[in-house]
Amino acid sequence: MAQGPTITTIAARAGVSIASVSRVLNGLPTREDTIRKVMAAADELGYVPNAAARSLKSNRTYQVAFAMADIGNPTYVAMVREIQPVLKAAGYRLVLHSTDGDVDDELDVLRRLGERYADGLIISPLRGFAQQHLDLLAGAPAPVVVIGSVPQDTPVDNVRTDSRTGVRLALEHLYGLGRRSIGFLNGPLDTIPGAARAAAYTDALAALGLPYDPDLVEVGDFYRAAGARAAHRLLERSRPDALLCANDLIALGALDALREERLRVPEDVALVGMDDTELATAAWPTLTSVSLGSAERGRRAAELLLDRLEDGAAAPRIVTVEPTLVVRASTEGAS
Amino acid sequence: MAQGPTITTIAARAGVSIASVSRVLNGLPTREDTIRKVMAAADELGYVPNAAARSLKSNRTYQVAFAMADIGNPTYVAMVREIQPVLKAAGYRLVLHSTDGDVDDELDVLRRLGERYADGLIISPLRGFAQQHLDLLAGAPAPVVVIGSVPQDTPVDNVRTDSRTGVRLALEHLYGLGRRSIGFLNGPLDTIPGAARAAAYTDALAALGLPYDPDLVEVGDFYRAAGARAAHRLLERSRPDALLCANDLIALGALDALREERLRVPEDVALVGMDDTELATAAWPTLTSVSLGSAERGRRAAELLLDRLEDGAAAPRIVTVEPTLVVRASTEGAS
The missing domain is CATH 3.40.50.2300 (Response regulator)
Structure with a gap:
């Protein structure tokens, strides 16, 4: 069991000088019986070589x-x-x-x-x-x-x-359910997922022949509370029959907001998250979500x-x- | 901007040999102008000293x-x-x-x-x-x-x-709501929280004058699926009017099980989690939970x-x- 052996405790156990231990541990030339005593003592004491010193040699930290x-x-x-x-x-x-x-x-x-x-x-x-x-x-x-x-x-x-395909799958699903006013709650546009999802949403609408309506789009952040605030802002000026959310946390926030506005999910507003996290099944109703694997x-x-x-x-x-x-x-x- | 300078690129920049760079970086005696050239080149190239070598000196990794x-x-x-x-x-x-x-x-x-x-x-x-x-x-x-x-x-x-106090608060709350058949879904008894909560549950029942009924106790693990399985096992042999769960994940699992058994929460079974995590508000109905801070x-x-x-x-x-x-x-x- 390692008791935090030091060069001092190893020297004491081996019955040799501290300088000798130092020489052995640093691989410097020393008398053979000294090497043997020091290695045995280091072993008994569970000595762990310093990662710094060791990685200089093995070049691996694991x-x-x-x-x-x-x-x-x-x-x-x-x-x-x-x-x-x-x-x-x-x-x-x-x-x-x-x-x-x-x-x-x-x-x-x-x-x-x-x-x-x-x-x-x-x-x-x-x-x-x-x-x-x-x-x-x-x-x-x-x-x-x-x-x-x-x-x-x-x-x-x-x-x-391929979040572009993911967004398209979500919009085709909502379209297939008869929804035509599909809003979008996104995260910041200066993030990779935010930018990619914004472009994908626009393209998917066009592919379905639906117009792009800026009143149906809100940008917030990838957190639950931000999702709720974004949903409230969007619902103040428009009444979508579906909402796509850029991740499940935003969707949870949207669920909070819809509940406060007394809108039923999915009857009044169908809701889709992204990432298919464990939150999707923790929520009630459970969340339809785009799995990005x-x-x-x-x-x-x-x-x-x-x-x-x-x-x-x-x-x-x-x-x-x-x-x-x-x-x-x-x-x-x-x- | 650090371009990942190596001993080789520093040598090239300084116009000295690789051996000289090595001597300088390792603090070995070298001609003064060589030291100056190497340090300047290392600086310009944004050289980051090897953590191993550095921590041997500063003893801090931050x-x-x-x-x-x-x-x-x-x-x-x-x-x-x-x-x-x-x-x-x-x-x-x-x-x-x-x-x-x-x-x-x-x-x-x-x-x-x-x-x-x-x-x-x-x-x-x-x-x-x-x-x-x-x-x-x-x-x-x-x-x-x-x-x-x-x-x-x-x-x-x-x-x-003080999870003991936490468990007591939960049971007093349920007792105050008129619940008298309070089950307990715990995690493994060889864990610190499992053992502490088991003891606390027994003590809190006794303090309220309620009998300990082994049929009302199940031990599983601190995960959602394990919580659901434990709840099903418990519900097969008894019908509590309340369930205390050793954490929120177990409580989410219990919620799944109660829904499958068509028992209403809280009308049929009142449910309390522990840890007061964000899952407690993601769930529906939202979970009463013991916050352990x-x-x-x-x-x-x-x-x-x-x-x-x-x-x-x-x-x-x-x-x-x-x-x-x-x-x-x-x-x-x-x-």
Whole structure:
């Protein structure tokens, strides 16, 4: 059992000088019987070599970091649940960073990779890859896998989803239910998902032959309370018969707002979330939601990183996970 | 902008040999003008000293770790939301470990503290502090703060809650509503919360003059699906008019089961969760829940750790956070 042995306790146990222990642990030439005594004492005391000293030699920490925007968003939890076992089976411990989607925080995580506290990084940058990300990425001393979009030809392993198809599936479903006034509660347009979903919503409306009505669109943030506020603002000026929400947290907020306005879901307003998190089934009525394959994206990212740790020179790969629509009570009525 | 400078690019920029750069960066004797050239080049290239090499000198990584059982449990998310800003304001980055409540995993986190990848650790051990934890703790080379109970006189900073009082508040509330057949869905008895809540339930029943009926008690796990299964088992053999659940996830599972059995909440069965997580308000009906002050426990733990990082020699402190009962629709009917 490790009792936090130090160079001093090892010296005492081995019956040699502190200087001798230091020489042995640092691999300097020493008398053979001294080496044997020190190694035996270190072993008995459960001595753990200092990671700093050790990583200078082995160049491996057997830690991998995952940097995500918000530990409170079940999308990322679903990713962690898949990433962790894949890495663990390969002997790596996972450490997590919750960046609040703050670009400086993300850049700091990338920069600190240079300090070799982890052998690799999976990062899901909320506001996309800026030039600064790319600069740091180019010189990253450890493999990086990005979950989310990156600019074309960025030389990095990348797992993405197709939210455009996801939005289209949601609107076609609502259209099929006879809804024609389909509102949209989005997150910030300077985020990757916000921008992508805004474009996808516009395109999907056009494909269905529905007009784009700015009164039916509100932009808030990817949190529940922000979703409720956005829904209230939208309902003040228009009366949609369906609402698409850019994630499940926004949809939960919309559900709060609709309840306050005494509108029934789905009778008056059909409601669709995105990400298909566990909140979708915690809510009542349960939420129809676009699954963007978070679990699968997490698993694929972990696999790409392990491959990269094996072979740093292979060509970067892009994996795309297809979305699906999971229909529940918030659009179809019966639980 | 850091372009991931290496010893090679620094050598090229400085116009000196790689061996010279190595000598300078490792602090070995070198000609003064060589030192100047290398330092200037390293500076221009944004060279980040290797954490390993640097921490051997400064002994600080400016990272703090938080090890919790399950990143998917909103109790821990609530803690993280408080811990992170407190540490960030003091210049520390937070890294997270999700241990699945696995004792070996927790021990590994404690052991790796010896490798100096973090300056301190906040840990919430699900199954309590075994002798092995204590052994490692005694020799921990970095400060540790424990959220949860520790054996008396353990020399460690400790933030705890009083779940006994929390359970009593819940049962008094249900009793006040006229409920007399109050069941209990617990988590594993070999966990700290499971054991504490089992004892508290028995005591609270006795204090109210209600008999203990083993048919009204089920033990499962702290997850939603396990809660649903436990509720089904209990409902097969008895018909309580109220259910206390050892956390909100179990309560969500119980809600699923009650819905399947076509029992109304709260008319037929009043339902109380514990931890007062965001799931309590996501559920419908919204859940009455015992708040064990997760956010406050997180904040206090971060503060204790910062104090300890300043003054390693101060006497260990114990902080107790008082529980409260948050009454919602699952016991009182109206939303």
